[in-house]
Amino acid sequence: DQQVKQNSPSLSVQEGRISILNCDYTNSMFDYFLWYKKYPAEGPTFLISISSIKDKNEDGRFTVFLNKSAKHLSLHIVPSQPGDSAVYFCAASARDGNNRKLIWGLGTSLAVNP
């Protein structure tokens, strides 16, 4: 059972417009969320994170929104650039004793068209 769901396998956006990538989760114990970007043949690159005590975190062109009541988070990229074309993974974690375990979504492939 997928605890972290990225329901859109792919997304296509025009350069300069906003890209919105969505992520839903089922475990109410998740309190730390991250977004990663992955290019082919490379490891995932950390983009931005958000703690459950916040509802928004912004870093340059990237903003993550968290709606705890809906168990939903989204990544906004404004403006989108062709170099943003990659697979984006949402990940969530909860405390497990002294440890944390990341649960990953299946990813959304973003294509930004010039």
Next chain:
Amino acid sequence: EAEVAQSPRYKITEKSQAVAFWCDPISGHATLYWYRQILGQGPELLVQFQDESVVDDSQLPKDRFSAERLKGVDSTLKIQPAELGDSAMYLCASSLGRDTPLHFGNGTRLTVT
């Protein structure tokens, strides 16, 4: 920016052979992870180390996979014997602590023939 180093980048091996992957985390990162990623899926945690100790290996197929981090710095993941289903990208990641982001290496692409 410091990086997680992994080698080799690519490995082709025949089934039933042994294979090993190496990872050097970012200096000062106490937590080290080995993940496996199959195309079209998210990374799957195999093993997590805190310094030299294993804190989670619940998803590691221990009949054929082993991992060590003897001095709490670099780490080796071994598969013996390799099976066709082991073909995947093997990713190493490290983090400063449990509430900080993971930083990944570029992985080892394993093909078992």
